[in-house]
Amino acid sequence: MKHGKIYRSDYSTATDARVHQTRAAIRKAFLQLLDQKPLDQITIREIASAASIGYTTFFRHHPSKEELLNEIAASEIKHLIELAMPVLGPIDSREATLTMCRYVAEHRALWSTLLTGGAANVLREEFIRLSLQVAASWESTNEWLPAEVGVILVTSGTIELLAWWLKQKDPIPVEKLAIIFDRTIISPVINQQRS
Amino acid sequence: MKHGKIYRSDYSTATDARVHQTRAAIRKAFLQLLDQKPLDQITIREIASAASIGYTTFFRHHPSKEELLNEIAASEIKHLIELAMPVLGPIDSREATLTMCRYVAEHRALWSTLLTGGAANVLREEFIRLSLQVAASWESTNEWLPAEVGVILVTSGTIELLAWWLKQKDPIPVEKLAIIFDRTIISPVINQQRS
């Protein structure tokens, strides 16, 4: 609506080494900046400068900084959702919970940026959007709880809990986190409950 | 840090009828715009135009649109937190829950804008910030659950649940909402639990 054609190449299948190098530099610089301030206080010129690339070059790879964030976020979120889905299954939620927490712990730096940095709000929305999409076909587990609400609460609860955990200087061990996670977020939604 | 002197008057004790009129017009126009798009896509010129006031006049009342939103949000949130606090008390959470839901239901239009419009993210942060502040002195209710986490989960859960509820075309009755609220958000945090 806003823009005309952009002269951006399609680098998706590029084999040129420079392309990969440039993309990596952008990503790295961008995540570093996101650690420091919210998305809308970061200028593209800043990213380009931090990545030691030309301003114009940024646009050859990403149409906007928002789009860049979405690209990064989407791929990371997919991993997490794949790990998180079994959590809601009937089998062994405690084990799946632990697996998910460990995954985040292993990529602490990245997730810390995503969840506690300037991208948090964007990420939350994307996270919930993708979760709802994945869970769209599910049937309700409880007659008193619309499935959609369940997904929203679990997803947002997960994000908040992980964000809190990543912010701590002396984070509690993963096992304890998994217990909190299970008791406050998972069980209330999937378990049978007595009023 | 950014600005030099601003020529803004202190209107807090203003008695001039025009002042109230102008402030009301700004607020109304702003909330209408927030219904349609996120905060950062709203320009001050748009607000001024919609409120039928001069562009400059906006700054005579609010230093920025962010500040305006915070002013509005803070006062509304305070009301809600006052109603919400007893919910966590030991006595009768179900009753307090119902009271809070009814309050939101009675101000549906306003809260709908705040929670589901372009201000949602700002409001969430402010909400959690204020909740943490209010709850700072509390002692932990559970040895396995840090008090801070409890507050965060209850607050964000509340926001998500209310936001979902306000988005529905055919919203479920308040009583049912209160049940969900109690089972998924309150009880898991304040009650004793069996693993």
Next chain:
Amino acid sequence: MKHGKIYRSDYSTATDARVHQTRAAIRKAFLQLLDQKPLDQITIREIASAASIGYTTFFRHHPSKEELLNEIAASEIKHLIELAMPVLGPIDSREATLTMCRYVAEHRALWSTLLTGGAANVLREEFIRLSLQVAASWESTNEWLPAEVGVILVTSGTIELLAWWLKQKDPIPVEKLAIIFDRTIISPVINQQRS
């Protein structure tokens, strides 16, 4: 063309003592400010503040600061022109010259402001305009010199010379000034000349 009607009263025949007081205060404050900076760097609020009157009150007396300057300038210039005219007469230019210089010397503060302060350019134009008007009916004194040119040169020369004189810390005596005035400005225009 720009403005609608102004609610300005006509105070020209006012007898109210306050009116005179106010006008005097404006005039005084204005001239003081003109000593310090050019006209367009002086704001009306500044004048009003310096004159200890309300901002709006200024407009009850003068439509704009430019107009105010013109009012002041015009009356002063008229005095000077009346003294200066005989200078060009055939009788005794040296004597008239001396008279004029003495007049300026006696009102040094005022003329210093008018000629060397921020009003200089406006004053020059007004001065030349009035001079040309007064001298419109004159007949040329020399066949080789259009009357208009003569008036312009004498007028602008007078202004420049007086401005220079008023700027000096140790001004030369009036008598010497009159000599310069006569030799460089008056004589070349009115006297018969040998090429």
Next chain:
Amino acid sequence: MKHGKIYRSDYSTATDARVHQTRAAIRKAFLQLLDQKPLDQITIREIASAASIGYTTFFRHHPSKEELLNEIAASEIKHLIELAMPVLGPIDSREATLTMCRYVAEHRALWSTLLTGGAANVLREEFIRLSLQVAASWESTNEWLPAEVGVILVTSGTIELLAWWLKQKDPIPVEKLAIIFDRTIISPVINQQRS
């Protein structure tokens, strides 16, 4: 004193063709506007619009319209002063006078704008400033006439005379102008004189 950092480049050595094109367009549009109204009634937006460039682009080349005028004026004035200086020399003032008048005549359009348009006052000041600077080292030609006064009178007289000449619909021939110039402005200052 006024401004913070300006993002203006140094175009003095620019080779980009667009730069020259833009600068020329600005200059042309600016001079055209100066023909019509005084400097302070011209807005930068007007200049930009008339030059068919973006508003912001103006500032990439000139910090303000006043500065732009000074740049233009300074370069033109330098030419004229170089021609005018020999006029005051002892040799052949009549010839130098003629040369100078011819130069102005050949650039009638430009000088007409500078001297009779909205820039006249600014130009006068700059002219006198530069003249005094150039003539700073001179020694007085007459014991009764301070050198500074001589420079001021010659310079301002020159400007007034040229301005008058350029304003005429049927201007007198250059030769007659040179005679007036010599008799009324040059001779009275440099020649020995009998009281």
Next chain:
DNA sequence: CTCTAATCGAGACGGTACGTCGCGTCTTACG
């Protein structure tokens, strides 16, 4: 190993919104 095309840097440019300032009009409240 060359050379040709892809990629990049540098930055000029037209825009849009910002927040500030001063103007001149108009309204209100006070004395």
Next chain:
DNA sequence: CGTAAGACGCGACGTACCGTCTCGATTAGAG
């Protein structure tokens, strides 16, 4: 009941980024 105080609409200011668009310079990888 008139006047000061000041709220207001207006429009220009100068700044900051935006995203588009040339330009050459460099460099990879195909011939």
